[in-house]
Amino acid sequence: MSEKYDVIVIGAGPGGYVAAIKAAQLGLKTACVESWTSEDGKQQVLGGTCLNVGCIPSKALLEISHKYEEAQHGYADQGIELKDLKINVGKMMERKAGIVQQLTGGIAGLFKSNGVTSIHGHGKLLANKQVEVTDKDGNTTTYEADNVILASGSKPIEIPPAPFDGDYIVDSEGALEFDEVPKRLGVIGAGVIGLELGSVWARLGSEVTVLEAMDTFLPAVDQQVAKDALKHFRKQGLDIKLGARMTNAEIKRKLVYVDYEDGKSKEQVKFDKLIVAVGRRPNTENLLAADAGINMDERGFIYVDDQCKTEVPGVWAIGDVVRGPMLAHKASEEGIMVAERIAGHKPQVNYDAIPNVIYTSPEVAWVGKTEEQLKSEGEAYKVGTFPFAANGRAMAANSTGGMVKIIADEKTDRVLGFHVVGPQASEIVAQGVIALEFGSSAEDLALTCFAHPTLSESVHEAALAVDGGAIHKANRRKKK
Numbered sequence: 001m002s003e004k005y006d007v008i009v010i011g012a013g014p015g016g017y018v019a020a021i022k023a024a025q026l027g028l029k030t031a032c033v034e035s036w037t038s039e040d041g042k043q044q045v046l047g048g049t050c051l052n053v054g055c056i057p058s059k060a061l062l063e064i065s066h067k068y069e070e071a072q073h074g075y076a077d078q079g080i081e082l083k084d085l086k087i088n089v090g091k092m093m094e095r096k097a098g099i100v101q102q103l104t105g106g107i108a109g110l111f112k113s114n115g116v117t118s119i120h121g122h123g124k125l126l127a128n129k130q131v132e133v134t135d136k137d138g139n140t141t142t143y144e145a146d147n148v149i150l151a152s153g154s155k156p157i158e159i160p161p162a163p164f165d166g167d168y169i170v171d172s173e174g175a176l177e178f179d180e181v182p183k184r185l186g187v188i189g190a191g192v193i194g195l196e197l198g199s200v201w202a203r204l205g206s207e208v209t210v211l212e213a214m215d216t217f218l219p220a221v222d223q224q225v226a227k228d229a230l231k232h233f234r235k236q237g238l239d240i241k242l243g244a245r246m247t248n249a250e251i252k253r254k255l256v257y258v259d260y261e262d263g264k265s266k267e268q269v270k271f272d273k274l275i276v277a278v279g280r281r282p283n284t285e286n287l288l289a290a291d292a293g294i295n296m297d298e299r300g301f302i303y304v305d306d307q308c309k310t311e312v313p314g315v316w317a318i319g320d321v322v323r324g325p326m327l328a329h330k331a332s333e334e335g336i337m338v339a340e341r342i343a344g345h346k347p348q349v350n351y352d353a354i355p356n357v358i359y360t361s362p363e364v365a366w367v368g369k370t371e372e373q374l375k376s377e378g379e380a381y382k383v384g385t386f387p388f389a390a391n392g393r394a395m396a397a398n399s400t401g402g403m404v405k406i407i408a409d410e411k412t413d414r415v416l417g418f419h420v421v422g423p424q425a426s427e428i429v430a431q432g433v434i435a436l437e438f439g440s441s442a443e444d445l446a447l448t449c450f451a452h453p454t455l456s457e458s459v460h461e462a463a464l465a466v467d468g469g470a471i472h473k474a475n476r477r478k479k480k
């Protein structure tokens with residue numbers, strides 16, 4: 001038996017590393033176990049999926065591809081003339097790798113400065129809050145802790161009709177590593193990952209076809225916003241086929257042949273590469289000893305309550321291994337809540353005010369309820385929208401697609417939902433999160449002074465529009 005800790009965190013993704021830093025800041029003796037190893041097998045890699053092969057590298061590619069597309073299609077209209085524009089995929093990948101390295105190295109520095117002990121190896125929870133760590137050579141060490149936080153994240157779901165081969169049929173990770181722009185790219189699943197990665201490669205020149213089994217586009221998103229987004233994506237050249245269920249994918253002569261059914265007929269299409277993005281599942285295999293006392297549902301999610309407590313006192317679980325959206329910022333919030341609870345405080349994550357973002361172009365972002373949810377709950381509500389087409393700053397930026405939509409309670413005027421499709425939606429949605437968190441009314445937003453000229457003025461106008469008072473668009477007349 002080795003050292004005893006106040007807190008051992010298993011997993012150093014945005015849930016785990018944040019929990020470990022917060023616990024150490026609160027004076028708890030903390031260790032964080034992470035098995036991820038650099039390609040040369042020499043070093044531990046911190047940051048999990050988000051920093052290494054998820055949010056951060058995908059955003060690096062999204063930013064670069066956005067610039068390239070703008071230079072290709074948007075500059076000439078603005079009087080900027082370019083000759084011989086080219087994309088250098090190798091250089092783009094180098095830049096992405098540099099950003100990842102900088103950030104993951106930064107966590108190691110933060111662990112050091114906060115006094116978190118980093119343990120390299122695979123962590124497994126045993127009975128009595130013991131954690132067994134197996135290093136890369138197979139040696140095991142067992143640690144004891146008063147509290148264990150399980151934060152082992154998730155991985156892409158592999159489906160039998162389209163097994164990953166790492167070259168032609170890839171998951172979200174493989175889709176960040178193509179060494180050239182595929183001529184024809186297939187994407188299975190029009191979820192967040194499929195749309196983000198599909199749009200990266202479409203902007204770099206791929207002909208992208210997205211096959212989505214469901215008939216409804218982005219069913220979790222407010223449908224007025226989802227329909228607007230779909231229109232923009234299709235206009236950009238993404239061929240999104242709804243109601244198209246992929247049934248088989250086969251690699252033949254350096255091409256991927258994909259069969260799908262669309263309710264009317266069976267079709268086949270061929271691609272140079274295929275990305276399969278049909279969801280993720282929790283990383284809970286080999287995480288828990290049989291006598292650890294922790295229960296999971298049939299899909300491998302660990303049962304927890306609102307405070308992320310498992311059924312074993314002192315064992316907590318956060319992030320992608322538990323209920324709720326698989327989002328880095330949700331995991332981090334849970335990590336902070338758990339660390340503070342261990343230290344004796346009583347914080348609570350407000351699960352009703354967690355923002356969602358799809359980093360496409362235009363971006364889609366929202367927080368709170370959709371119109372569809374409110375209708376099904378029988379709530380009376382009112383809506384204000386404002387299009388970026390009527391926003392001077394959006395015009396100046398040559399980015400006028402989309403809108404802001406605010407939904408407020410019919411009686412109390414309290415903001416219930418905040419939805420954006422358009423430029424900088426990921427930044428603008430923070431205003432909705434603050435409104436929801438502070439329980440603000442649409443009138444509070446309408447009475448707030450917004451700087452001119454900014455994209456955020458569309459928030460102001462949408463809030464004014466909730467009661468028919470927008471200045472820069474025609475309001476629907478109220479019935480007398």
Ligand SMILES: NC(=O)c1ccc[n+]([C@@H]2O[C@H](COP(=O)([O-])OP(=O)(O)OC[C@H]3O[C@@H](n4cnc5c(N)ncnc54)[C@H](O)[C@@H]3O)[C@@H](O)[C@H]2O)c1
Pocket residue numbers: 188189190191192193194211212213214244245246247277278279280325326327356357358359
């Ligand atoms: N920006 C972000 O917030 C972000 C980024 C990446 C990942 N994530 C999270 O990661 C998780 C996984 O994302 P995802 O996009 O892989 O999953 P998803 O669940 O969002 O979407 C998967 C889609 O695949 C479709 N599908 C399944 N089988 C199919 C088939 N045989 N043929 C055609 N379509 C099929 C489903 O109907 C679904 O719409 C999500 O929880 C997501 O929120 C979030």
